[in-house]
Amino acid sequence: MMQSDPDDPFVEIRSAVARLCAQFPAPYWRQMDREQAYPTAFVQALTQAGYLAALIPEVYGGAGLSLSAAAAILEEIQRAGANGAACHAQMYIMGSLLRHGSEAQKAQYLPQIASGTLRLQAFGVTEPGSGTDTTSITTFAEKRGDHYMVSGQKVWTSRAEHSDLMLLLARTTPKDKVVKRTDGLSVFIVDMKEALAGGMTIRPIRTMMNHSTTEIFFDNVRVPAENLIGEEGKGFRYILSGMNAERILIAAECIGDAKWFTRKSTDYANERRVFGRPIGQNQGVQFPIARAYAQMRAAELMVHHAATLFEAGRDCGAEANMAKMLAAEASWAAAEACVQTHGGFGFAEEYDIERKFREARLYQVAPISTNLILSHLAEHVLGLPRSY
Numbered sequence: 001m002m003q004s005d006p007d008d009p010f011v012e013i014r015s016a017v018a019r020l021c022a023q024f025p026a027p028y029w030r031q032m033d034r035e036q037a038y039p040t041a042f043v044q045a046l047t048q049a050g051y052l053a054a055l056i057p058e059v060y061g062g063a064g065l066s067l068s069a070a071a072a073i074l075e076e077i078q079r080a081g082a083n084g085a086a087c088h089a090q091m092y093i094m095g096s097l098l099r100h101g102s103e104a105q106k107a108q109y110l111p112q113i114a115s116g117t118l119r120l121q122a123f124g125v126t127e128p129g130s131g132t133d134t135t136s137i138t139t140f141a142e143k144r145g146d147h148y149m150v151s152g153q154k155v156w157t158s159r160a161e162h163s164d165l166m167l168l169l170a171r172t173t174p175k176d177k178v179v180k181r182t183d184g185l186s187v188f189i190v191d192m193k194e195a196l197a198g199g200m201t202i203r204p205i206r207t208m209m210n211h212s213t214t215e216i217f218f219d220n221v222r223v224p225a226e227n228l229i230g231e232e233g234k235g236f237r238y239i240l241s242g243m244n245a246e247r248i249l250i251a252a253e254c255i256g257d258a259k260w261f262t263r264k265s266t267d268y269a270n271e272r273r274v275f276g277r278p279i280g281q282n283q284g285v286q287f288p289i290a291r292a293y294a295q296m297r298a299a300e301l302m303v304h305h306a307a308t309l310f311e312a313g314r315d316c317g318a319e320a321n322m323a324k325m326l327a328a329e330a331s332w333a334a335a336e337a338c339v340q341t342h343g344g345f346g347f348a349e350e351y352d353i354e355r356k357f358r359e360a361r362l363y364q365v366a367p368i369s370t371n372l373i374l375s376h377l378a379e380h381v382l383g384l385p386r387s388y
C-alpha cells in the first residue's frame with residue numbers, strides 16, 4: 001500500500017533496477033547467505049547494466065549521474081530484498097581517485113572501472129589497533145625511490161577477494177613526527193594481484209551476515225610511487241571527501257531496507273488471522289510498524305537534503321552523518337517490527353526476515369558507528385567540547 005512519491009525524478013531508474021533485481025529472487029539470496037558466497041551473477045548484472053558506474057563522468061565511460069540517482073539505485077536494490085553491500089563500494093570508492101587523482105591515473109583506471117573490467121571494491125582504512133581513531137593507523141608506506149614498501153595490517157576490508165584494486169590509507173610519516181595528526185597519511189591504489197604475489201595476505205572473516213569481509217596483512221608490499229593519489233601526506237583529506245558520499249548512499253540503502261521490512265510487515269499483518277481477525281487489526285501490531293514508517297520518512301527527507309547539499313558542492317558533513325544515523329535507526333526499527341509482526345515465522349529462513357535483520361544491523365556500526373556521529377554533531381554543530 002505504501003505510496004511512491006509522485007514527484008520522484010527517478011521513477012524509471014527505480015523500475016529498471018527493480019526489474020533487474022527480480023531476476024535474483026529470495027531463494028538466490030538465501031543460498032548466498034547460507035553458503036556465505038559472493039553474489040557474482042548479481043554483481044555482474046548490475047555492472048553490465050551500468051549501475052555501478054553511475055557516478056563516473058561520461059567522459060570516462062560512466063553514466064555521469066547525480067548522487068541522488070545513485071542513491072535511488074541502491075535504495076531500490078535493498079527494497080527488492082537484495083544486498084547491495086556486495087558491490088556498493090564500486091560506485092563510490094573511485095570518488096577519491098576522481099577528485100584527487102592525476103589526469104593520467106583517471107585515464108588509466110576510470111574507464112576500466114566504469115566498464116567493470118577493473119573492480120575497485122576494497123577500501124582499506126580500519127585497523128585492529130586503531131579502530132575508529134583513524135589518524136592512529138600504523139600501516140606504513142616507506143618511500144624508496146620509484147616505489148613505496150608497505151607493511152602493516154588492515155581489518156574489515158570488505159570485498160578484498162572480489163576486487164582487482166584497493167584504495168589503501170597508510171601512514172607515510174609517523175604520527176609523532178607530524179604537526180597535525182591528520183597529516184602524514186597517504187592514499188594509494190593497490191593492484192591486488194601484484195600485491196598478493198608480493199607479500200600481501202588476505203584472510204576472510206566470517207560474520208553474522210554474508211559480507212565477504214577480510215583482514216589483510218602487508219609484509220613489505222611494493223607499491224609503485226605512481227599509484228599515490230594526490231599529494232603525499234594529504235590522504236586523510238581525500239578519504240574524508242569520499243565519506244559524505246558513502247554515508248548518503250548507505251543511508252539510502254537503509255531506507256530501502258526499511259521499505260522492504262515495512263512491506264513485509266503490512267502484507268503479513270493483513271493476511272495472518274489469529275483470534276478470528278487479521279493481526280494487523282490490533283493496534284499493538286499496527287503501531288510499531290507505523291512508527292517505523294514515520295521514522296523512515298523523516299530519515300528519507302534527511303537523505304534527500306544531504307544529497308542535495310552534496311550535489312551543490314556545499315558542506316554536508318553533518319547532514320550526511322545524520323542521514324546515515326537516522327536511516328540506520330529507521331531500518332532497524334522496521335526490522336524489529338517485522339520480526340515481531342511475524343511471530344515465530346520471523347525466525348524462519350524461508351521468510352527472509354532473519355537474513356535482512358542480520359544485514360540491517362550492520363549500519364549502526366559501519367561505515368561509522370552511531371556514537372561517533374553523535375560526537376561529531378555535539379562538537380562541530382552544537383559547539384560542545386571535544387570528547388576524545
Ligand SMILES: Cc1cc2nc3c(=O)[nH]c(=O)nc-3n(C[C@H](O)[C@H](O)[C@H](O)COP(=O)(O)OP(=O)(O)OC[C@H]3O[C@@H](n4cnc5c(N)ncnc54)[C@H](O)[C@@H]3O)c2cc1C
Pocket residue numbers: 122123124125126130131132133155156157158159207211213362365366367368369370371372375387388
Ligand atoms: C562487516 C563490516 C564491514 C566493514 N567494511 C569495512 C571496509 O570495507 N573498510 C574499512 O576500512 N572498514 C570497514 N569496516 C570497519 C568499520 O568502519 C568499523 O568497524 C567501524 O567504523 C567501527 O570501528 P571499530 O570496529 O574499530 O570500533 P571501535 O573504534 O573499536 O569502537 C567500538 C565501540 O566503541 C565506541 N566508541 C569508540 N570511541 C568512542 C568515543 N570516543 N566516544 C563514544 N564511543 C566510542 C564506538 O562507537 C563503538 O561502538 C567494516 C566493519 C564491519 C563490521
